[in-house]
Amino acid sequence: MRIEKAIKRYGAKTALDVAGIEFPRGTICAVMGVNGCGKTTLARVLAGTLRPDEGGRILGDGESVGYMPQRSYAFYGTLARNVALGAKERRFDDRCRGLIKELGLSHLEREQAKKLSGGETARMALARVLAGTWTHLVLDEPTAALDIPSTLAAERLMRDYCTEENVGIVVVTHSVSQARRLADHAIFMDGGRIVEEGPAADILSHPQTPELSEFLAILGS
């Protein structure tokens, strides 16, 4: 999966203006930046739920993209039914059962999904999208509503999914430490443009641009 030049405008404001990035399978790429920098717009373009004004996403043969939006939505029915919606043939199979166990949701399997807490709903949504078979996965702030143990469990699952199934994962995140722990590659965005990108370990330790330096400095303090 890659992106050719992609531009999305809302009125006079340019929400996204990026060019030529490759998202190879088997790697995790973190997308970072302040609120309103265009992270979610990029995620939605990659997921195929938003059509840019120019350019767009290009998928290779047999490539498919799963997507977890920023707002986790619970459908009517049990947690199990919700997770099963993402699975092959929409059955609550062993894989689903394994995922909710890893995410600490097993005891809630038969609960009504609408009644779950914010963090539980977010974990359910993650399990739902991981239950599918994809070549690429776009996750928009998947752990924003989670506590630290849940966050670590979710990261473990993403990493396993990435290596075992050879899936390319794009994670939008606010957290620099999460990017350091999880990502192979990092993209830093500002004002709809990609300001800096590179191997996560490199650019997060040795930022080349004042924007990223400032961003890291604020978070570091």
Place this chain on the structure above:
Amino acid sequence: MKKIRIGIVALLAAFVMALSLTACSSQSTETATEETPAPAAEEATETAPAEEQATNLTILYEEDDSLINTYSLLAVNPDAPFVDADGNEVADVAINSEGAAAFIDWMLSDEGLELIADYGMEDFGESLFTVNDDAPHYEGEIPQATDETKAIRLSTTTSVNDSGLLDYLLPYFQDEYGYEVEVYSAGTGKAIANAESGNADAILVHSKSQEEEFVAAGFAYTLPDFDSERLSFMHNYFVLCGPADDPAGVADAATALDAFAQIADGKYPFVSRGDASGTHTKEISLWPEDLGITTEADSVADYTDWYTYSNAGMGACLAMANETNAYILSDKATFLTFEANGGIVE
């Protein structure tokens, strides 16, 4: 527990709504009474509250030849010059002529006429309708209903329907011959217009001039055993009603025309149907000619201080006249029903 509480709240809400309904109706009674220009001061004080005297309205003048109210039956001509809303001719209007003929034949048979003459004796101690001496009479056979002829659409006036005559008559006819008469009732003008739109097989109305127009326009036809399109077969009398104390003194008038002239002279409140019904048509023929009152609303524009052009049904008008101490022309049957019901909410 929670469910019960919600149920109670809902019940309470319904009760409050019902209460306010009643409150509204009694309030309108009060305001109407207050706003009425009382003809004379002492009479205003005599106005009895509705609770104590349900109907202040009484028959003051009746049985004058000019108040005669003749009803006619007309069969709708299947080949009438029907036109649609744009004025284009419509040829294939479905009219159940056989059913209409059977119904009219039965109404004018011995059985029908005797039943009509008898109606009202039980409830009011007097007949509400009198069969005309020269009523057309049918002596032949009446066919049983078939699937095609079963449903008969009768367009009639509210005064006939509200009098209960049809509720009383129709079961005899329907049980014996298997027809089903669907009664559409409105003012005579509307009842006739309804037939001209091809929605009726027969009409039973009471406005000679409008009936004659209907015949002249080719909407009625002569049934095999009769010699006229317009079969006038029964009558009763319109009655002039008003407050029991009769401030205009119409009860002593020499003729109905004098009575109406007295009301107009003294500008005593009068409630008119104002809906081009048979009653309305009759009423405008009774006013002094120089007033220029017609069925049109603008003809009474100068008389709004005493003349109410209500555009409502007979019962509603009677209630209005009762509450505003006004005079009113009514068909007798509806008035008697109104009076028997106490006129207003008890």
Place this chain on the structure above:
Amino acid sequence: MLTAFEEAIALLASGDEMLTNIVLVTLRMSIASSLIALAIGMPLGTALAMGRSKIASALVIVNRTLMGVPPVVCGLLCYLMFCGVGPLRWLQLLYTVEGMVVAQVLLITPIVAGNMESYVRGLVDDVRETARGIGLSRVRTALLLLGECRYQVFTVYLIAFGRAIAEVGAVSMVGGAIAYKTNVMTTAIMMYTNRGDFTLGIALGIILLLMFLTLNVVVSIVQRNVAR
């Protein structure tokens, strides 16, 4: 008030043939028209909310306009279509319950659709993103979206039924208030009021209110059990 209430109860208890017929015709007409309007209006409203084209937004405006059509205008149009000289006279719908149902469906469907449209609009983005994200088809997404409206459906149904049972302008024109055939509660109330018989009118009004109250209670209970 008390007399009217007693009279209503007595009339109901005595199984008065005319009154029973009026209540049954009312129920038949209201239930049929509200259910048909629901069946058409729900998918229509959902489709309107899901549509993102200019045509869809134009249709939303058209629908909102239709929501405000005065019942008598609708009744008049149906009357002109169905009456003996009207272009649809061959359907023989004038002065029939079926004709009244047609008029009511025309009146109520836009209201159902409009209610659904504004409700679904609040859900559609989240549901669509989530469903696309896990690879669900368009049809499946629409079905899921409808399923998400299960709570709203009851509210919308009550609105539809309330309109159907309370409406008088259209049904009196199309139905003609013919006794034992098309006379419903509202037209009967009008008729009795015109005769000056307010007591019976109020009695009928109370029955109408109680019928709607009963339906409300039943629907509320079902709603709470279904939509959890």
